[in-house]
Amino acid sequence: MRKQPRQARSKSMVRDLIEAATRVIAEDGLEAATTARIARRAGVSVGSLYQYFDRKEDIYLAVIEAITARIERIIDEVMESTKGETLTAFVAELLRRIWDWMEEDNGLYLRVALYWNRLDDLGYLTRLEQKVSYALAMFLVGERASVRRDTLPVRIYVFANAVTFNLLRYASSPPNVIEKDELFTSLVDLGEAYLHDAPS
Amino acid sequence: MRKQPRQARSKSMVRDLIEAATRVIAEDGLEAATTARIARRAGVSVGSLYQYFDRKEDIYLAVIEAITARIERIIDEVMESTKGETLTAFVAELLRRIWDWMEEDNGLYLRVALYWNRLDDLGYLTRLEQKVSYALAMFLVGERASVRRDTLPVRIYVFANAVTFNLLRYASSPPNVIEKDELFTSLVDLGEAYLHDAPS
DNA sequence: GAATAATGCGATCTTTTATTCGTATTCAAT
């Protein structure tokens, strides 16, 4: 961001721009998210946009930064609210909360999430992955389940990715034979079967 | 494709174009894969390109079609070669074979695969997913393992996606603490823990 | 209420890229 907005109006303009970008992406896809379009949607001129974003991509980054921050907060809240419970409870609640949030506003964030790969460069995804991995490890330890310590990191990596991408994939084109709840239950089961102590 | 190539030279030109597109994408990314660039790389003029592809996207489609067909062939071969063996054996061998192929030619297809989402529209991915699902189901039945029939379809869906995206994700940025073989073993374990009969 | 800084504007410039089309070349059939 080339300049920090100082006055109140410019701060709110930046917020408006980020929101407008989010909505344009959600509604008409990343291709449609041109500077002109975003600016118009925000009720602002292109010139103003470039006052606070050096390049078009910087707006995209701002969008994804906001999403990531929001998910991180959800993770924190769920860790707190399921403290002392099982890993299963944590995963189930986390899924529910994230999905509910993404579904809000006519699936706004669900739609944006489809462009994750193009928006991200994997930096933000990694950030989230690390947070989730940490949480999972905490719960496993808390359960004093006999975990196979040697393979745990890989398993957590695999599980975290499995959950993330199954969600994204399902969001982008849900097979009509599979209900959302069914998917969620299965993902929770996956954690149970895969992360708890394995048959030697 | 607007016209079918009839003569030998035009057929080979179409092949060259598809290969050139593949290489340009792999080496410099999808952004760089402009019509001009692809044509030049194939040693052909843009005009010739448009003789056989109506739109730029049609070349991309041809690229991904070729890849999908190749993977389908690998699946068939592995099904054949592990016939009568366990599901685990099938999965392990499939992973090995696909990865080996993608690594060929300096990771050519591994690099292209990173753009899957932008190339695909999920049509080809679904095609592959269905083939894999079918294969997994066959092996499970063959093992006469007591599978929980009610949840099997979801589980297979989840597993197939888990494997696919863990591969793609790992390919795009392997965490340096995780070795490829470790990942593969874990994915195989995942199938074992998750697809075989679950603790009621 | 001047003076100065911050913000906002949008027509304009510039670059990039897809696509076309008239012409030149090569092939295949007779």
Add this chain to the structure above:
DNA sequence: ATTGAATACGAATAAAAGATCGCATTATTC
């Protein structure tokens, strides 16, 4: 060898979109 069809060419066209910049408006400060 001749002729017509297929193929190849690439300069030229046209549209799209990112980014800029000089000027207008609004806020802040003293």
